[in-house]
Amino acid sequence: MTDAALFRHQFWGEGTYELAIEVGSTDDAGLQVVLDAVWGAAGAEGCYGHKDREPDEQQTVQRTVASLAEFGHLLGRVRLPSGELVVCDVTAVRGGGDGSDWLAFGVPLSALRQAGVEFEDGPYFRSAAADEWLAGIGLDAFREAAFSLGLIGWSVSGLTDSETLGGVLPEKRGMAYLLPSGGVLRYGAVND
Numbered sequence: 001m002t003d004a005a006l007f008r009h010q011f012w013g014e015g016t017y018e019l020a021i022e023v024g025s026t027d028d029a030g031l032q033v034v035l036d037a038v039w040g041a042a043g044a045e046g047c048y049g050h051k052d053r054e055p056d057e058q059q060t061v062q063r064t065v066a067s068l069a070e071f072g073h074l075l076g077r078v079r080l081p082s083g084e085l086v087v088c089d090v091t092a093v094r095g096g097g098d099g100s101d102w103l104a105f106g107v108p109l110s111a112l113r114q115a116g117v118e119f120e121d122g123p124y125f126r127s128a129a130a131d132e133w134l135a136g137i138g139l140d141a142f143r144e145a146a147f148s149l150g151l152i153g154w155s156v157s158g159l160t161d162s163e164t165l166g167g168v169l170p171e172k173r174g175m176a177y178l179l180p181s182g183g184v185l186r187y188g189a190v191n192d
Contacts (some may be wrong), residue, residue, distance in 0.1 A: 003115035005077050005102040016089065016106030017127065019178075020132040021141075023101040024148035027053050028065045030191060031092060031101050033145040035074075038105045039063055041140035044076040044088055061121035069093050077178070081133050084115040093158060099150060104157045107138065122173070124188060131176045135187050138178045142185045150178030152188040153190070 003009040023034050039047075046055050047063040049071035061067045061074070068090065078088040086107050093102040109125060120126040131152050138150040148162040153175035167181055169188040177188040178179055 001020060001112060004111040005087060007054055007075060007087055010087055010108040011110040012051055012108055015155040016108050016157060017112055017125065017130050017154050018098065018104045018106030019138050020102055020104040020151045021147045022149040022162055023103055026095045026099065026101050031103060032065050034103050034147055035063065035065065037141040038103065041137045041191045042078050042088065042105060044078045046076045048075045080115055082115065086111040087117050102157050131190060135176060141184055145178065152176035169170065173190035
């Protein structure tokens with residue numbers, strides 16, 4: 001198994017490349033539905049609570065809002081489109097600034113680098129390949145659990161909200177967007 005799939009080999013403090021979802025509510029049931037839809041759409045394997053232990057050194061935990069609250073995150077492994085197995089995590093911010101819960105599914109930057117994912121040069125970490133992959137997860141999840149907004153990029157959770165956007169994709173986008181309109185989820189790729 002490569003280091004990209006090992007929990008202890010990640011620089012967790014460096015941040016994750018993520019799909020951050022504005023759930024659209026603050027109830028546990030709504031967050032659970034989105035959590036299940038995203039985990040399933042990603043094809044994530046396992047569900048663990050400890051970053052300092054490998055999966056074979058700990059018990060699995062239930063993939064629930066209660067487990068998410070207890071551990072502050074949920075961890076698993078997921079396959080990139082390249083076939084490389086990498087660690088992944090899910091975190092939540094309950095009742096964010098806009099009054100909605102946020103759920104973020106991501107992969108640590110260190111795991112993506114170890115898996116050979118390339119990033120653009122510049123002040124921010126950007127990867128068109130990772131954007132497309134996470135957008136696909138968001139599009140699949142939306143079929144199971146509608147949400148208010150999806151943001152894709154490096155540590156993007158809560159950078160804007162659906163109310164601020166008012167249903168309109170920004171013309172210049174430094175991160176990717178998944179914005180619902182009329183029951184259809186529109187993807188706005190990075191263009192700035």
